[in-house]
Amino acid sequence: MKIHVEYYAILKEQRGCSQENLDTDAATPRALYASLKGDHAFTLEDSDLKVAVNEDFASWDDALEEGDTVVFIPPVAGG
Amino acid sequence: MKIHVEYYAILKEQRGCSQENLDTDAATPRALYASLKGDHAFTLEDSDLKVAVNEDFASWDDALEEGDTVVFIPPVAGG
Amino acid sequence: MESPFWITESPIEPTALKKTLQGAASGAFASFEGWVRNHNEGKQVNALEYSAYKPLAEKEGARIIEEAKEKFAVEAATCVHRVGPLEIGDIAIWVGVSAPHRSASFEACRFIVDEIKARVPIWKREGYQDGLTDWINCPSQELRKPL
Amino acid sequence: MESPFWITESPIEPTALKKTLQGAASGAFASFEGWVRNHNEGKQVNALEYSAYKPLAEKEGARIIEEAKEKFAVEAATCVHRVGPLEIGDIAIWVGVSAPHRSASFEACRFIVDEIKARVPIWKREGYQDGLTDWINCPSQELRKPL
Numbered sequence: 001m002k003i004h005v006e007y008y009a010i011l012k013e014q015r016g017c018s019q020e021n022l023d024t025d026a027a028t029p030r031a032l033y034a035s036l037k038g039d040h041a042f043t044l045e046d047s048d049l050k051v052a053v054n055e056d057f058a059s060w061d062d063a064l065e066e067g068d069t070v071v072f073i074p075p076v077a078g079g
Numbered sequence: 080m081k082i083h084v085e086y087y088a089i090l091k092e093q094r095g096c097s098q099e100n101l102d103t104d105a106a107t108p109r110a111l112y113a114s115l116k117g118d119h120a121f122t123l124e125d126s127d128l129k130v131a132v133n134e135d136f137a138s139w140d141d142a143l144e145e146g147d148t149v150v151f152i153p154p155v156a157g158g
Numbered sequence: 159m160e161s162p163f164w165i166t167e168s169p170i171e172p173t174a175l176k177k178t179l180q181g182a183a184s185g186a187f188a189s190f191e192g193w194v195r196n197h198n199e200g201k202q203v204n205a206l207e208y209s210a211y212k213p214l215a216e217k218e219g220a221r222i223i224e225e226a227k228e229k230f231a232v233e234a235a236t237c238v239h240r241v242g243p244l245e246i247g248d249i250a251i252w253v254g255v256s257a258p259h260r261s262a263s264f265e266a267c268r269f270i271v272d273e274i275k276a277r278v279p280i281w282k283r284e285g286y287q288d289g290l291t292d293w294i295n296c297p298s299q300e301l302r303k304p305l
Numbered sequence: 306m307e308s309p310f311w312i313t314e315s316p317i318e319p320t321a322l323k324k325t326l327q328g329a330a331s332g333a334f335a336s337f338e339g340w341v342r343n344h345n346e347g348k349q350v351n352a353l354e355y356s357a358y359k360p361l362a363e364k365e366g367a368r369i370i371e372e373a374k375e376k377f378a379v380e381a382a383t384c385v386h387r388v389g390p391l392e393i394g395d396i397a398i399w400v401g402v403s404a405p406h407r408s409a410s411f412e413a414c415r416f417i418v419d420e421i422k423a424r425v426p427i428w429k430r431e432g433y434q435d436g437l438t439d440w441i442n443c444p445s446q447e448l449r450k451p452l
Contacts (some may be wrong), residue, residue, distance in 0.1 A: 008358050009428035010440040043444060050428075055360045070447055071426075075442035076384055077360075078355070078427030079260075079339045079398050079418060087211050088281035089293040122297060131279075132164030134213045150211055150279075154295035157208070157215075157239055158192045158251050158271060158407075173320055182393050185342040188335070188414075190407065195332040246329050260337065264415050267335075271407060 001025070003032065004069040011072055015040050029053065029070055030060040049073055080104070082111065083148040090151055094119050108132065108149055109139040128152055162235060165210045165280075166243045170249040175296050179234040184256035188263035192251040194244045198284055198294070205285030208241040208250060215239070215278050215281030222273040230266040232257045237270055239280055309365030309382060312427075314389045317396040326381040331403035335410035337418050339398040341391045345431055345441070352432030355388040355397060362386070362425050368407045369420040377413040381403045386419055386427055 008021045015036075019028075026032035029051040036042065050073040051058050064070070082105075083100045094115075105111035108130040115121065129152040130137050143149070172191065179187065194206050223235050235255040244250060253270045257263040274280075282294040319338065326334065341353050370382050391397060400417045404410040419427040421427075429441040 006358070008426070009356055009430070010443045013440075048444070050426075052358070052361050056364065057361070068339040071361070073358065073361075073426050074428060074440065075423070076424070076426055077355075077429040077441040078425050085211070087279070088209055088283070089296045092293075109232070129279075131211070131214050135217065136214070150214070152211065152279050153216075153281060155275070155277070155279055155291065156282040156294040157210075157278050158275040172323075176319075180340070180394060182343040185340055187338040187340060189338075190336075190411070191334040192407070193327070193332055193334060194404075195405070196329040200316075247327060256340075258342070260339070260418060264337070264411065268407075268411050 001064065001066050003064060004067070005032075005036070006069065006071045008071065009074045010044065011042060011074055014042050027063060028061050029058060029064065029072075032064065032070060033060075033072055044074055048075060080143065080145050082143060083146070084111075084115070085114065085150045087150065088122065088153045090153055091123060093121050106142060107140050108137060108151075110141065111143065111149060112139075112151055123153055127154060161216060161220050162223040163216060163237045163239075163274075165212050165215055165219075165239050165241055167240065170238050170240055170252045172249070172252055174235055175238065175252060176254055179236060179254050179256040181233050181256065183258060185232045185258055186260040186263040187254065187256045188267040188269055189252065189254040189262070191249050191253075192271075194246050194248045194250055196246045201284075202287040203246070203284050204287055205243070205291075206245075207243045207283045207285075208239070209281050209283075210239065210241050211279040212241075214279055215299070218278045219274060222277065224269055225273070226255070226266040226270050229269065230257070230262040231259065232262055232266045235266060235270060237274060239274070239278070241280070308363060308367050309353055309370040310363060310386075310412045310421075312359050312362055312366075312385045312386050314387065317385050317387055318355050319396070319399055319401070322383055322385065322399060322400055326383060326401050326403040328380050329366055330405060331380045333407040333410040334401065334403045334413040335407070336399065336401040337414050338396050338400075339418075341393050341395045341397055343393050348431075350393070350431050351434055352390070352438075353392075354390050354430045354432075355386070356428050356430075357386065357388050358426040359383065362427055365425045366421060369417055369424065372420070373402070373413040376416065377404070377409040378406065379409055379413045382413060382417060384421060386421070386425070389421070413426045
């Protein structure tokens, strides 16, 4: 399944890029993050993050669909 | 005893002037206001007002002294 | 040190006032402006005038700012109140507070506005469409005069 | 209708923003500015950068403003957040709320700032005098890179 992932803030720094297209077996954002965390040694746990799918907040166990854009959201610090 | 009185806001309007010098027997601001209220038909009771003597808040029963400046302060409405 | 509270007859200039509160240690700035409204308690306001007992107003206003600095972790605070005839939309009061953190800036700003409205000898007279006027917070007069 | 919340890379101009909130029925205007400080948690900050996930940040920010309008008797409210490299003293966030009465203006302004800090995907990276950097609110990294 083809998934588009965008990286921001500390994840962008740790991944070394701001976005990529993946071909993945991960059925949910949770599984996708687990796989990426293993590949890239991300320091944040999924419990530190929120997740967005297609430009809105989503649940970690929602089913991913072909062509979805996924963004993992590190702890925010605006203001 | 010579006392200087300044009038502001509704009291200035009801008195028809902004200040005057009085020769009065009133020993306290309370007595002075009672006398002025009778003379000029002020609509406010002393319980509606605060009083200042010589540019700071004072008590209604403080003793007035020769040359004091007295200001009766209607309910405020700044802001 | 200049007084942190004063009465003015000139239009209030928030941008210039804010600059006086800027310090490199301040991360938060809260401010409040009181604007002249076109209505009050259901009546159409078309003229308005503030007056003050200036020496005591400035003394009491400065005390309020000092109290705010004692109560809250504030960097700097200023308040200006305008008097004289004002028009709809004019700024009657400006309060600005800078602080290291936002909580203190909000709380001090609110405290200053509330205390000034309650304690400082400033009065407001409104003129209405029917030609009558009211001294706000004073019992209504039998005889009303045009503003 | 324009969105009441947006992300910008340009300097924030409070005076122009405030004008958009003026209405003849509003008597109270509360605003908040977040300024870049020269220190954070005891460390000297000499560089700072905000970044945002812009589409979701603007969507979530607009939701917060709508919530504020539902919760408080507000006339109008706007918030702008700046991203990119900022310098000490720059405005990172501006929130302005006009309302008929001061309570609602203060409470809505505070609510908006608090919710934006908690919910909107914006990140801050600080650079310190020792050359190290931190992503604020993220566990420290072992390997730190210059900003």
